[in-house]
Amino acid sequence: xxxxxxxxxxxPVRAATAPPGGGLHRKGAPPxxxxxxxxxxxxxxxxxxxGADDRALLQLAHQAPxxxxxxxxxxxxxxxxxxxxAERDFRDQDKRLHRAAxxxxxxxxxxxxAAAEARVLIADxxxxxxxxxxxxxxxxxxxxxxxxxxxxxLDQGLVAEFTEVRGQLAARVRERGEAERTxxxxxxxxxxxxxxxxxxxxxxxxxGTTAPGSPTQSSAPPALAAALxxxxxxxxxxxxxxxxxxCTEKADAANRALALASAVMxxxxxxxxxx
Numbered sequence: 001x002x003x004x005x006x007x008x009x010x011x012p013v014r015a016a017t018a019p020p021g022g023g024l025h026r027k028g029a030p031p032x033x034x035x036x037x038x039x040x041x042x043x044x045x046x047x048x049x050x051g052a053d054d055r056a057l058l059q060l061a062h063q064a065p066x067x068x069x070x071x072x073x074x075x076x077x078x079x080x081x082x083x084x085x086a087e088r089d090f091r092d093q094d095k096r097l098h099r100a101a102x103x104x105x106x107x108x109x110x111x112x113x114a115a116a117e118a119r120v121l122i123a124d125x126x127x128x129x130x131x132x133x134x135x136x137x138x139x140x141x142x143x144x145x146x147x148x149x150x151x152x153x154l155d156q157g158l159v160a161e162f163t164e165v166r167g168q169l170a171a172r173v174r175e176r177g178e179a180e181r182t183x184x185x186x187x188x189x190x191x192x193x194x195x196x197x198x199x200x201x202x203x204x205x206x207x208g209t210t211a212p213g214s215p216t217q218s219s220a221p222p223a224l225a226a227a228l229x230x231x232x233x234x235x236x237x238x239x240x241x242x243x244x245x246x247c248t249e250k251a252d253a254a255n256r257a258l259a260l261a262s263a264v265m266x267x268x269x270x271x272x273x274x275x
Contacts, residue, residue, distance in 0.1 A: 035065045035066060039065070040066070040069070043060075043064055043065065043066075043069045044069070044072070046060060047060055047064075047069070047072055047073050047076060050073075050076065052078055054077050054078060054079045054082035055082070057073050057074075057076050057077050057082070058073075058077065058082055058085060058086055058089075060073040061073035061074050061077075061086060061090075061097075062089070067094070067096060067097070070097055071096075071097065071100055074086055074097065074100050074101050074104060075100070075104065077104060078108075079108075080105065080108040080109060080112060083101060083104050083105035083108050084105050086101035086104075086105070087101040087102045087105045089101075107153075110150070110153050111153045111154075114149055114150055114153040114154055115153075115154065115155065115158060117145075117149060118146075118149060118154055118158045118159075118162060119158070121142060121145055121146050121149075121162065122158070122161055122162050122165055124142060125142060125162065125165040125166055125169050126165055128142070128169055129165070129168055129169050129172050132176075133176070134169070134172070134173055134176065139169070139173070142166075143166075146162060146166075179236065179237075182236050183236045183237075183244055183246065183247060186231065186234065186235070186236050186247065186250075187246060187247070187250055189231060190228070190231040190232075190250050190251075190254055191250065193224065193227055193228040193231055193254070194228060194250075194253055194254055194257045196224050196227075197221065197224040197225055197227075197228050197257050197258075197261055198257050198260070198261075200220040200221050200224055201221060201260065201261060201264045203220070204220065204221045204264050204265065205264050205267065221261050221264065221265055222265065224261070225258055225261045225262070225265075228254055228257065228258060229258065231254065232251055232254050232255070232258075235247050235251055
């Protein structure tokens with residue numbers, strides 16, 4: 001980034017030159033000394049050597065002999081407080097330098113605010129992952145909020161982190177969607193098995209007085225009870241920390257139906273034995 005801040009030309013420059021309206025070279029001042037190509041290169045090297053040392057870069061921005069070198073030092077500043085200081089320092093010295101410092105400072109503020117918002121959205125996504133049910137509107141709000149951020153202002157690490165968390169969230173939504181479909185299918189099938197078993201019990205009770213092997217003797221309740229018992233062996237989420245309340249309620253209803261069917265079948269067996 002620093003190298004891009006320097007002009008490609010290598011023509012000698014005058015120290016502290018400024019555009020019209022600048023405050024560095026005032027009318028009546030002594031002629032500005034010419035800065036040799038070697039001196040310009042030396043200053044460039046000093047700016048490059050400063051690296052991320054904003055204090056040193058700010059000092060170089062004040063000391064450098066030419067506008068281009070000063071701008072290069074300002075462009076290398078990274079910290080918001082240093083850029084704010086530069087904006088204040090050059091406010092009454094040179095319009096071009098002040099404008100550059102101000103733009104860099106405003107960009108730094110925008111980057112900070114965008115990063116803060118990105119971290120909030122990443123935290124929100126992690127919270128959604130832990131929710132038992134993920135409302136579709138929450139996902140839509142999360143995606144809209146992220147799309148509203150200026151991606152150019154975000155560090156790539158934050159973008160990668162959100163992408164990863166959003167992928168985990170999407171996988172969890174698919175996983176829980178499939179789990180919900182499994183629960184729905186189980187509830188419907190179990191409810192149908194309960195109704196079929198309880199509907200067969202009145203006939204079984206009436207046929208309980210028939211002789212063994214009679215055509216009217218019902219064999220439906222045992223088979224239907226066995227089918228219902230199989231559903232109880234496959235309760236979705238069984239063994240997990242928290243089973244869906246709907247499954248628990250339906251399992252209780254199935255157990256009551258099985259208990260009733262058992263009582264009816266026992267009476268039927270007793271009646272057959274007595275006949």
